[in-house]
Amino acid sequence: MxxxxxxxxxxxxxxxxxxxxxxxxxxxxxxxxxxxxxxxxxxxxxxxxxxxxxxxxxxxxxxxxxxxxxxxxxxxxxxxxxxxxxxxxxxxxxxxxxxxxxxxxxxxxKGLCSECGGRWAELGPDHGHETIDPRWAALQERFSDDNNEEK
Incomplete structure (x- = not known):
């Protein structure tokens, strides 16, 4: 039934x-x-x-x-x-x-993460899958290097 x-x-x-x-x-x-x-x-x-x-x-x-x-x-x-x-x-x-x-x-x-299929209840609040558009990847790398040098 x-x-x-x-x-x-x-x-x-x-x-x-x-x-x-x-x-x-x-x-x-x-x-x-x-x-x-x-x-x-x-x-x-x-x-x-x-x-x-x-x-x-x-x-x-x-x-x-x-x-x-x-x-x-x-x-x-x-x-x-x-x-x-x-x-x-x-x-x-x-x-x-x-x-x-x-x-x-x-x-x-909350269901499942659409990227990895893990249960949101088990993944935690900081779970994420950040993807960068390949056209902006070089710019992202440039700013990441600048931020690391300042520290």
């Missing part, structure tokens, strides 16, 4: 459900929460991250031949089929929609 390679519930991962099912006139109302551990990588620095997601679920499963069943399109409401309800699509959709599209290891993650 999720965006594989970005953030998802790992394959074989458990999803814990705490649900209440209530019989109502038009069918069965399922409400409660779903909880799962998710894994992925930071969208800025590509570091592995592990997080948790908890979502609220409320879904009506309509009885066959009920007014709700007859007056709604097939994809508008879930249906009870052979006295069974299928929770998987509802839980999957709720969890996937709760996952961030661009997960971050920290809210203020």
């Amino acid at each position: 999720g965006l594989l390679g970005v953030i998802a519930v790992p394959e074989g991962g458990e999803v814990e459900l705490d649900l209440l099912t209530e019989s109502v006139v038009e069918g069965v109302l399922v409400s409660g929460t779903a909880f799962a551990k998710v894994e992925g990588e930071c969208a800025r620095c590509l570091e592995p991250i592990a997080d948790e997601v908890e979502v609220r679920i409320t879904e009506l499963y309509a009885w066959p031949d009920s007014t709700t069943d007859e007056t709604t399109e097939e994809d508008e409401v879930s249906r009870i089929e052979n006295d069974l309800i299928d929770l998987e699509p509802v839980v999957r959709d709720a969890i996937v929609l709760a996952l961030p599209q661009a997960p971050l290891c920290e809210p203020d993650c």
Whole structure:
């Protein structure tokens, strides 16, 4: 469940459900929460991250031949089929929609240096890659020599 390679519930991962099912006139109302551990990588620095997601679920499963069943399109409401309800699509959709599209290891993650690919969090504030235009290199050398002689 999720965006594989970005953030998802790992394959074989458990999803814990705490649900209440209530019989109502038009069918069965399922409400409660779903909880799962998710894994992925930071969208800025590509570091592995592990997080948790908890979502609220409320879904009506309509009885066959009920007014709700007859007056709604097939994809508008879930249906009870052979006295069974299928929770998987509802839980999957709720969890996937709760996952961030661009997960971050920290809210203020600075990402990677575009020159060397190092993580800004590890490089420090004085890290830089100063490049001089080759047309100005001789002038830079001239002033560097003057500054060194004065000292």
